[in-house]
Amino acid sequence: MTTVYVSAMIPAPASTVWGWVRDFNALPRWTPFVADSRIEQNLPSDKVGCIRNFVLKDGGRIREQLLGLSDYEMSCTYSILESPMAVENYIAKLSLTPVTDTNTTFAEWQADFDCPAERERELTQQIGVNVFKAAFDALKLKAGGR
Amino acid sequence: MVRVVQSAVIDAPIDEVWRLLRDFNSHDQWHPAIAESRIEDGHPADMVGAVRSFSLTDGGRLREQLLRLNDRDHELTYCLLEAPLPLYGYVARIKLRPVTETGQTFWQWDSTFTTPKDQQAMLSDLVASGIYLTGMRALEAHLRAPAPRTPAPSFQTEPLARPEPPKQTRSPLQVAPENRSVRLQVYGATPVSGAGSTLTANAIVMDSHGGPEVLQFRQVEVAAPGPGEVRIRQSFVGVNFIDVYCRTGYFDLLKPPGVPGMEAAGTVESVGPGVAHLSPGDRVAYACGPVGAYAACRTMDAELVVPIPDWFSDEIAAAGLLKGVSAGFLLHDVHSVQPGQHLVIHAAAGGVGSLAVQWARAIGAHVIATVSNHDKAQRARQLGAHDVIIGRGAEFVDAVMDITHGKGADVIYDAIGRDSFDGSLAALAIRGHLVSFGQASGPIGEKDIGGLASKSVTLSRPNYGHYTGTRAEMQMQSARLFDALERGYLKIDAPAAYPLADAARAHDDLENSRTTGSIVLKHQKGSTASRIRSPRENTDASFNSR
Numbered sequence: 001m002t003t004v005y006v007s008a009m010i011p012a013p014a015s016t017v018w019g020w021v022r023d024f025n026a027l028p029r030w031t032p033f034v035a036d037s038r039i040e041q042n043l044p045s046d047k048v049g050c051i052r053n054f055v056l057k058d059g060g061r062i063r064e065q066l067l068g069l070s071d072y073e074m075s076c077t078y079s080i081l082e083s084p085m086a087v088e089n090y091i092a093k094l095s096l097t098p099v100t101d102t103n104t105t106f107a108e109w110q111a112d113f114d115c116p117a118e119r120e121r122e123l124t125q126q127i128g129v130n131v132f133k134a135a136f137d138a139l140k141l142k143a144g145g146r
Numbered sequence: 147m148v149r150v151v152q153s154a155v156i157d158a159p160i161d162e163v164w165r166l167l168r169d170f171n172s173h174d175q176w177h178p179a180i181a182e183s184r185i186e187d188g189h190p191a192d193m194v195g196a197v198r199s200f201s202l203t204d205g206g207r208l209r210e211q212l213l214r215l216n217d218r219d220h221e222l223t224y225c226l227l228e229a230p231l232p233l234y235g236y237v238a239r240i241k242l243r244p245v246t247e248t249g250q251t252f253w254q255w256d257s258t259f260t261t262p263k264d265q266q267a268m269l270s271d272l273v274a275s276g277i278y279l280t281g282m283r284a285l286e287a288h289l290r291a292p293a294p295r296t297p298a299p300s301f302q303t304e305p306l307a308r309p310e311p312p313k314q315t316r317s318p319l320q321v322a323p324e325n326r327s328v329r330l331q332v333y334g335a336t337p338v339s340g341a342g343s344t345l346t347a348n349a350i351v352m353d354s355h356g357g358p359e360v361l362q363f364r365q366v367e368v369a370a371p372g373p374g375e376v377r378i379r380q381s382f383v384g385v386n387f388i389d390v391y392c393r394t395g396y397f398d399l400l401k402p403p404g405v406p407g408m409e410a411a412g413t414v415e416s417v418g419p420g421v422a423h424l425s426p427g428d429r430v431a432y433a434c435g436p437v438g439a440y441a442a443c444r445t446m447d448a449e450l451v452v453p454i455p456d457w458f459s460d461e462i463a464a465a466g467l468l469k470g471v472s473a474g475f476l477l478h479d480v481h482s483v484q485p486g487q488h489l490v491i492h493a494a495a496g497g498v499g500s501l502a503v504q505w506a507r508a509i510g511a512h513v514i515a516t517v518s519n520h521d522k523a524q525r526a527r528q529l530g531a532h533d534v535i536i537g538r539g540a541e542f543v544d545a546v547m548d549i550t551h552g553k554g555a556d557v558i559y560d561a562i563g564r565d566s567f568d569g570s571l572a573a574l575a576i577r578g579h580l581v582s583f584g585q586a587s588g589p590i591g592e593k594d595i596g597g598l599a600s601k602s603v604t605l606s607r608p609n610y611g612h613y614t615g616t617r618a619e620m621q622m623q624s625a626r627l628f629d630a631l632e633r634g635y636l637k638i639d640a641p642a643a644y645p646l647a648d649a650a651r652a653h654d655d656l657e658n659s660r661t662t663g664s665i666v667l668k669h670q671k672g673s674t675a676s677r678i679r680s681p682r683e684n685t686d687a688s689f690n691s692r
Contacts, residue, residue, distance in 0.1 A: 007246045009155060097243075097254060101154035101279060106252045108243060133247065 012143035349441035355395030371418035382464035384409030407439030411463035433468035466638035485510030495522035508635035
């Protein structure tokens with residue numbers, strides 16, 4: 001089992017950031033790498049069990065299923081059903097925590113998955129930097145930060 | 147029920163922040179509201195259940211109990227037992243997370259409690275800002291530019307006193323200077339007169355590699371413990387064959403001048419900052435590098451120093467910790483010995499061998515011991531060996547095949563080396579495991595590993611340091627040994643004790659096989675040499691160099 005963990009400070013209140021990310025179908029609106037997304041079978045995008053089917057700007061298609069959504073903890077857990085990355089048992093959790101001292105947001109994103117040992121480094125980089133960190137950077141920009 | 151949450155980002159790596167926070171008694175070092183704190187009943191400051199009793203700078207006294215401490219997730223929970231304020235059912239949690247992109251630390255401090263309605267706003271604010279936020283900022287400042295706190299606790303006059311350090315109180319208004327270069331001061335053992343200063347102690351110093359005569363009895367300076375270090379008053383020092391290799395320079399363990407030795411037991415005299423698992427007055431032992439054990443007092447990294455149980459004497463600890471831990475990981479980790487397996491233990495009357503025979507027998511294995519003479523055969527039988535073979539030549543292989551009905555041994559523990567290696571291979575079963583952990587008869591030399599395929603042999607060359615190199619490993623290994631000793635699985639014999647000043651004679655006897663069993667050096671005030679038991683022979687083996 002491989003774990004990738006990335007965390008960052010977003011210079012906006014947690015409730016604001018949560019408003020941007022809680023919609024499971026909103027990836028095209030806040031991440032730089034998703035071109036298009038839809039929720040399968042016409043389910044609401046915050047219904048646990050719903051599946052988002054999205055296309056990356058590089059053309060890859062990914063299907064992910066929402067496993068948990070907590071407005072109280074401001075967290076969202078999901079698994080990958082299909083992707084070009086060849087990972088197995090992939091479960092990720094995005095969570096936000098308010099930083100009361102500065103009224104900003106501490107954002108964490110962790111993925112646990114299985115993959116062939118020789119691909120671990122590449123996938124860790126791909127997921128940690130090109131996905132999680134890139135998305136956090138986009139949130140920071142959106143928040144008017146650096 | 148009120149819930150108070152404060153969170154902030156601390157400009158320091160998570161390990162530094164956690165190192166302070168996980169010490170449940172550290173808050174008087176960094177929190178301006180806390181005047182003085184101690185842990186009750188001499189418990190370690192990171193033990194779940196430990197109670198800290200502390201006074202505030204305004205005079206109030208509180209008691210809090212540690213309920214949970216999770217080093218993996220960097221979280222701890224505690225509750226209030228007594229307070230001068232109506233904070234009922236107060237349970238607080240501290241949680242750290244790394245901010246991976248900046249190397250800083252996210253810190254959340256929250257609690258729930260109930261309180262009279264009319265005081266709710268006031269008390270919530272007091273907790274949130276007066277305790278939590280103030281504490282977070284103060285800890286950050288403490289890490290960045292800690293105010294020098296002196297003196298360190300003074301213990302050398304009463305080394306056996308339980309740990310209740312007379313910590314100095316400090317004004318909460320004292321602000322740490324904004325200067326990173328000051329940082330070492332808080333950790334550095336401030337050389338104030340009395341407490342925390344250098345001590346003088348008897349020791350064995352070698353100025354060059356060579357024969358036993360290079361071991362000189364002399365006085366040395368023992369520095370006060372720095373961060374992560376401990377200073378130990380040692381009553382007994384273990385003498386191992388590796389010390390001979392260290393003395394001759396065969397193993398590169400010591401660049402002269404220096405003090406040899408890697409095993410001892412005694413009492414903690416003082417601890418440096420950041421040491422949470424030991425307190426002054428604790429009885430401890432260690433069996434690890436770096437060298438420096440041949441001394442009445444020494445300062446060393448606290449990481450691999452373990453507390454020892456009350457029933458375990460210093461003398462036996464110094465004689466048996468290394469050998470006992472070795473026997474433990476050889477039988478459990480290098481090879482996981484199972485009931486019914488056929489084991490061969492060479493040099494079964496020797497230090498590690500004699501313990502391994504007893505322990506393997508307790509596990510339920512069939513133990514075949516080899517020894518070099520009849521006296522030792524007698525001894526091996528007393529220790530519980532099912533079969534004892536004298537000699538390690540062709541007759542040894544035949545005997546093992548006989549005992550195992552032609553199958554061979556499942557695992558062979560071989561610290562003899564050159565003279566037994568080939569015989570051991572021959573006596574192994576198919577898919578057998580040869581654990582070669584020493585070379586008492588001389589280096590094994592080059593071997594063709596191609597032949598191992600004829601039986602699918604597994605060959606191990608375990609190195610002590612690789613099984614005991616971290617605090618977690620050493621704690622696990624020592625706990626397993628103490629447990630086995632307490633259950634009576636094995637017994638460590640009393641060693642022959644030489645005065646510390648006679649280290650050269652001890653080495654001479656060890657090298658010339660004039661001893662039986664273990665040897666320890668005993669520190670005695672006013673050293674009148676004690677009587678030495680009549681030494682005869684030795685069959686100890688030693689581990690590979692680190």
